[in-house]
Amino acid sequence: MTATTDIGQKLWTLCDSLRDDGITYLQYVTELTYLLFLKMMQETENDHQLPEGYRWADLVGKNGVEQLEFYRSLLLHLGSKDSSKRVQSIFANAQTALKQPRILKKLVQSMDEIDWYSAKREGLGDLYENLLEKNASEKKSGAGQYFTPRPLIDSMVALIQPQVGELVQDPAAGTGGFLIAADRFVKEQTDELYDLPQELQDFQRQQAFYGIELVQDAHRLLLMNLMLHGIEGDVALGDTLSSDGQRLKRANVILTNPPFGTKKGGGLPSRDDFTYATSNKQLAFLQHIYRSLKPGGRAAVVLPDNVLFEDKQGRSIRADLMDKCNLHTILRLPTGIFYAQGVKTNVLFFQRGTTEKGNTQSVWIYDMRTNMPSFGKRIPLTRDHFQEFEQCYGTDPNGQSERIDQGETGRFRCFTREAIAKRGDNLDISWLRDESLQSDELQEPEVIAAEILERLQVATKEMEALMVLLEGEEAAEAVTASVGLPLL
Structure with a gap:
């Protein structure tokens, strides 16, 4: 010990x-x-x-x-x-x-x-x-929402490969796991920075890692964590979905796990640089992320399933992402890794293009969810569980390594941009036969409940948007009638 x-x-x-x-x-x-x-x-x-x-x-x-x-x-x-x-x-x-x-x-x-x-x-x-x-693993503490499992973070960082001199941002910093892992990755390549000239050492300690955290208690834990790891970068207390986020410097690398759910009070982000207004925090964060990357910059982002299939603004944001960036890889994560049964998440890996259109030609999807155990205290998630995916991903951080489509019985497959467009830009793609559904064994009640709740939340948001639209039409009819104009 x-x-x-x-x-x-x-x-x-x-x-x-x-x-x-x-x-x-x-x-x-x-x-x-x-x-x-x-x-x-x-x-x-x-x-x-x-x-x-x-x-x-x-x-x-x-x-x-x-x-x-x-x-x-x-x-x-x-x-x-x-x-x-x-x-x-x-x-x-x-x-x-x-x-x-x-x-x-x-x-x-x-x-x-x-x-x-x-x-x-x-x-x-x-x-x-x-x-x-330890605190995050205690469900009663409520801290799991600020803590991304370290094996997942380490895998994402190893694939994205942050380099000396790059600006690394986390717009939902939590307790600092991504920033600290990125710092550790760079230090391992540079003998704890001692291989670097003093100017670059100072940059890595003081400027390379930055971001925002919304919750004050998490922010103080974050600052303490960074301090103990020798990182002095500017990680502010604020709201990325407000003007605070607009002030963040554009990044070479973004690594993050945005908070789940809708914006507090159901309102829209209070910033004016988003093309697509949405109360879905993950979709709003996704817009921030791909807009905050420098040309050629790369990102790895944890997002729930609803980001892959939500219609209307969700579809528009996914199309915009695939235009502005090369969305080259999606990792479908297993359940149970975020201290809540039934939460289904993914990691999106993408690189910002040098043009604004047509950057995604194909998307590779690795299914680490189907016929996998539900991780938790009984089966802890380890870095070894990501080994096969990392081999499929390859050594190029932007997904340009030679890859092999494993077909309908394999976990790694390629889908062209045209095929995705025919699906309505729905990226919630699965193909493996779920053996658990073929057995007499029922899923855990909380897993079933979480899946139903996720679908209901999406449906509710679409109904709310329809209601707003209908209310607007009724108001227009009332105004038109009051001034004696004919309805079109």
Whole structure:
């Protein structure tokens, strides 16, 4: 067992003991972020970045009610203008969920007793990633929506191959998994950046990785995660589907897993550069992504099935994507990997063209879903599960490696742009015979329910759009009648 694994287990076991006091997993990880930040500033000799009197040693030096009261004032003070921008962001609107002085004392003492020297040698970022993964795997924490499984991230990054000097964006950054994996990929090719001249080292640490996260609690976890991995890029708190997203620099690489569902309140994105207005967040994010790529830039994006088949604006957005980009590969992912049964997702791999029309000539689809297990705690997803797909994808990041269509009995097939157009630009394509449907074994009720709900949500949105259209026609008729004009 490594030092970071051992420390992570100790910290997580401590969380289990605190649950009896009403502390949730997410509250615990957030609380741990505050305390771990203070402790790391001390361990890395960066205490000078914090205001005097509001450091780890000051917290340790107090006891009982006085310590808890000081901790509350410390959180407030570090979120104020007396701190650096990064510190302010981590502690913005920070509040403690701790009510008992003894709980804070237990946390502080436990963290003070840890062998941080060994952890630092192995990498503090790995320790924090481990805690985030444990938190996400607990369904009750609700954090799974911010956490993409690391085997999937690592596979996507390995295929897209971010390079030194490239701008890498995640417009739905969550806790930073994609940015950190991209940074790790570059460091593995450059001896931890030491092979690079100083100017490029500075670029990789300070400018290469950037993005936006909407949720403040996730944003503070993200900043802490990036800090522990030595990444100083600008990852803002904001809404990509607003003018915040318009201000993001165009990227060479975009890696992301946008949030599922419709925009809050059912409204449309509040930005004026989208050609196709839609309340479907994934379709809106998809527009942002392919519009934000530099010519020749590439992307790998996790999206649910409804993006592949939704009609009207969905069809228009898919057609626009295939015009502006070469949508060369779709990976149909298995169910159960996002801590919710029945959620069906895909990875779309595409490259922005140098022209605005006709960039997609064919789309290769790999079916990793049919006749595959439903992954979860019983069958954990590993990088090995992506091995066959990665071999089929090839070594070229833009899907230009030589490929073989495996036919109706294989998992990897090619569909021409013309064939897709005949399907109404519907990319929800499957061909393998599902053996589970041929047996007497029924699917899990939650899987069936999730599939029904997905279809109902799409139908509901189409009905709402029709209602808006009908209301507009009725209003026009009323206005026309009031001024005595004939109806056309």
